[in-house]
Amino acid sequence: MNPTAQPPTRLELAFHGHFPRTLRDTRLAHRFDLRDMASQVGVAPKTYDDWECGKNLPDTNYLTIICRVLGVSADYLLGQA
Numbered sequence: 001m002n003p004t005a006q007p008p009t010r011l012e013l014a015f016h017g018h019f020p021r022t023l024r025d026t027r028l029a030h031r032f033d034l035r036d037m038a039s040q041v042g043v044a045p046k047t048y049d050d051w052e053c054g055k056n057l058p059d060t061n062y063l064t065i066i067c068r069v070l071g072v073s074a075d076y077l078l079g080q081a
Contacts, residue, residue, distance in 0.1 A: 018079035020054040026070050026077070027052075040069045 027037050038048035041062060050056040058066065067074050074080075 017054075019057075019077055020052050022077050022079065023066070024052045026072060030070060032069075037069070041065050 027034070032040070034049060034052075035045050038045040041048060042065065043062065047056070051058050063074055063077070067077065070077075
């Protein structure tokens with residue numbers, strides 16, 4: 001363990017915990033399959049899948065597009081609402 005490592009921030013915890021699950025659940029509630037959602041956001045299906053699995057995070061531009069497509073706020077997806 002690295003003694004100088006900082007504990008994760010609330011935002012990091014949201015992105016790796018709440019965000020992937022809420023992103024997937026909200027997409028499914030809108031009945032979008034992964035390929036359709038990825039196409040609407042403008043990324044490859046693998047990239048979008050990585051976001052839903054918590055392997056990677058969308059940048060703020062893609063987060064804005066996701067929110068618009070799903071009709072939710074970033075606060076909602078991040079568990080801050």
